[in-house]
Amino acid sequence: MTGTEKSMYIGGRWLPAVSGKTRRIFNPFNGQVVAEVAEGDRDDAKKAVNAARQAFDSGVWSDLPAAERGVLLYRLAEKIAEQSEELARLETLDTGKTLEESRWDMSDIAGIFRYYAGLADKDGGELIDSPIPHSESRVVREPVGVCGQISPWNYPLLQAAWKLAPALAAGCTVVIKPSEITPLTTLKITELAAGLNFPDGVINTVLGPGHSVGAELAEHPLVDLISFTGGIETGKTIMRAASGNVKKIALELGGKNPHIIFADADLDAALEAVLNGVFFHAGQICSAGSRLMIEDRVHDRFVERLKSRMAAIRLGDGMESATQMGPLISAEHLAKVESYMRVAESDGARLELGGTRPEAPELKDGFFFLPTLLTGCQGDMRIVREEVFGPVITVETFSDEDEVVELANATIYGLAAGFWTRDADRMHRVARRLRFGTVWINDFNVYFTQAPWGGYKQSGLGRELGRHGLEEYTEVKHVFHNHRPEPPCWFGNS
Numbered sequence: 001m002t003g004t005e006k007s008m009y010i011g012g013r014w015l016p017a018v019s020g021k022t023r024r025i026f027n028p029f030n031g032q033v034v035a036e037v038a039e040g041d042r043d044d045a046k047k048a049v050n051a052a053r054q055a056f057d058s059g060v061w062s063d064l065p066a067a068e069r070g071v072l073l074y075r076l077a078e079k080i081a082e083q084s085e086e087l088a089r090l091e092t093l094d095t096g097k098t099l100e101e102s103r104w105d106m107s108d109i110a111g112i113f114r115y116y117a118g119l120a121d122k123d124g125g126e127l128i129d130s131p132i133p134h135s136e137s138r139v140v141r142e143p144v145g146v147c148g149q150i151s152p153w154n155y156p157l158l159q160a161a162w163k164l165a166p167a168l169a170a171g172c173t174v175v176i177k178p179s180e181i182t183p184l185t186t187l188k189i190t191e192l193a194a195g196l197n198f199p200d201g202v203i204n205t206v207l208g209p210g211h212s213v214g215a216e217l218a219e220h221p222l223v224d225l226i227s228f229t230g231g232i233e234t235g236k237t238i239m240r241a242a243s244g245n246v247k248k249i250a251l252e253l254g255g256k257n258p259h260i261i262f263a264d265a266d267l268d269a270a271l272e273a274v275l276n277g278v279f280f281h282a283g284q285i286c287s288a289g290s291r292l293m294i295e296d297r298v299h300d301r302f303v304e305r306l307k308s309r310m311a312a313i314r315l316g317d318g319m320e321s322a323t324q325m326g327p328l329i330s331a332e333h334l335a336k337v338e339s340y341m342r343v344a345e346s347d348g349a350r351l352e353l354g355g356t357r358p359e360a361p362e363l364k365d366g367f368f369f370l371p372t373l374l375t376g377c378q379g380d381m382r383i384v385r386e387e388v389f390g391p392v393i394t395v396e397t398f399s400d401e402d403e404v405v406e407l408a409n410a411t412i413y414g415l416a417a418g419f420w421t422r423d424a425d426r427m428h429r430v431a432r433r434l435r436f437g438t439v440w441i442n443d444f445n446v447y448f449t450q451a452p453w454g455g456y457k458q459s460g461l462g463r464e465l466g467r468h469g470l471e472e473y474t475e476v477k478h479v480f481h482n483h484r485p486e487p488p489c490w491f492g493n494s
């Protein structure tokens with residue numbers, strides 16, 4: 001690690017925490033310390049907000065022609081692409097996910113910055129057909145202002161990029177806070193950005209816990225928008241905190257995502273999608289298809305095949321090319337996933353596979369949990385209703401379309417859902433009826449920069465990615481210009 005990677009970046013300077021505290025960052029594969037970083041608190045967050053406020057109000061970024069902002073974002077994208085292998089390795093060290101997954105993320109991330117670099121100058125506003133003679137009516141989009149951005153540990157840099165790129169393209173200034181346990185790649189791209197000509201105070205990176213640094217960003221009266229990705233309960237806390245100055249809020253929260261297999265589906269392709277849908281990053285994905293719903297006519301056959309494929313998944317060090325699934329993020333999270341096995345058992349679910357930590361001696365120092373399959377599940381079981389965020393699949397059966405749509409929609413979540421069928425009419429019917437922000441037909445867990453991402457119901461507010469992701473960071477202003485003002489005489493003549 002270099003000196004700068006240990007500090008926070010505030011107002012164009014690398015700074016230690018005001019308190020002088022630091023935090024150790026661990027590799028979830030073996031529990032070894034991989035870095036030590038500054039551990040900020042509310043004072044550091046306040047400094048960063050003030051720097052972002054000053055930069056925004058000075059117009060040094062927001063008044064720049066959007067095309068020029070785009071050029072800088074494009075340069076940052078190129079730096080990310082050049083350094084993608086180092087970034088991917090850092091992400092794997094920090095999260096335990098396989099290097100192959102981290103490489104995909106990094107390639108996506110460079111693309112996200114390129115996309116918003118290109119979009120920055122594409123919205124020149126809109127002329128409205130004014131009903132008032134001799135007047136002009138225009139609608140323009142302007143940057144919201146200072147944005148607090150809080151990201152989670154499962155996709156540290158990807159989720160940060162979904163926030164940073166559109167906010168900067170829109171002309172906002174930002175204070176980003178990565179998860180306290182996975183700050184390394186966010187620090188690294190801050191370093192890359194610092195090497196370019198972003199004006200001081202436009203990008204500020206603060207480190208530290210959610211309950212202090214994150215809470216300060218959510219509460220601070222000089223922050224105009226808070227964008228958060230993480231758990232539902234934290235999202236609710238942030239909504240409450242943001243109400244003090246009626247901040248704009250963007251929330252990307254959890255999911256419990258149905259993956260529906262109709263009997264007429266291409267079952268070979270569906271089986272692969274079920275595996276990808278849950279066992280990427282050991283199931284620590286907001287859109288994991290952990291709630292599998294199989295039509296009863298094909299249930300037994302599908303479950304047997306799934307079980308044997310799951311049993312063959314190779315666990316190990318994300319850095320090794322043979323590894324297919326890495327560890328969970330931490331000992332605490334492992335304990336939480338494990339505790340769900342007792343919940344499942346008392347709910348009456350049948351354990352078909354896994355359900356414990358692996359016994360292999362080479363995995364003993366990591367936070368591993370075996371790929372786990374639970375059958376005989378019902379929609380009202382806690383194991384089906386709650387987000388486990390681990391390598392765990394629950395299986396329910398159904399016998400017709402109405403039944404499965406009703407069951408799938410009976411959840412507080414609404415992030416994503418997918419279904420497999422060869423029936424074209426059913427594709428339209430079911431896609432329309434599922435109440436989720438993303439619906440996949442004959443696929444699962446597909447997301448890309450050009451299409452919006454976000455949740456219905458308690459899975460969130462607002463959208464990231466695509467043009468919608470840029471609009472989140474703008475205010476809409478109506479400018480009315482009367483070219484021939486005449487006295488209205490409403491109150492008589494003077």
Ligand SMILES: NC(=O)c1ccc[n+]([C@@H]2O[C@H](COP(=O)([O-])OP(=O)(O)OC[C@H]3O[C@@H](n4cnc5c(N)ncnc54)[C@H](O)[C@@H]3O)[C@@H](O)[C@H]2O)c1
Pocket residue numbers: 150151152153154155159177178179180208209210211213214215218229230231232234235237238252253254255285286287387389415455459460
């Ligand atoms: N919808 C999506 O696109 C999406 C993407 C990734 C992750 N997620 C969700 O994220 C969750 C896992 O991430 P996590 O465990 O890091 O979530 P988390 O809610 O515990 O933490 C997320 C971030 O919020 C901060 N935080 C915690 N308490 C805070 C508070 N009181 N005020 C302000 N900030 C606070 C944390 O420090 C961290 O940076 C899962 O529920 C997952 O589904 C959703």
Ligand SMILES: C[N+](C)(C)CC=O
Pocket residue numbers: 154155158284285286287447
């Ligand atoms: C949004 N996504 C799928 C990249 C990560 C969710 O945890």
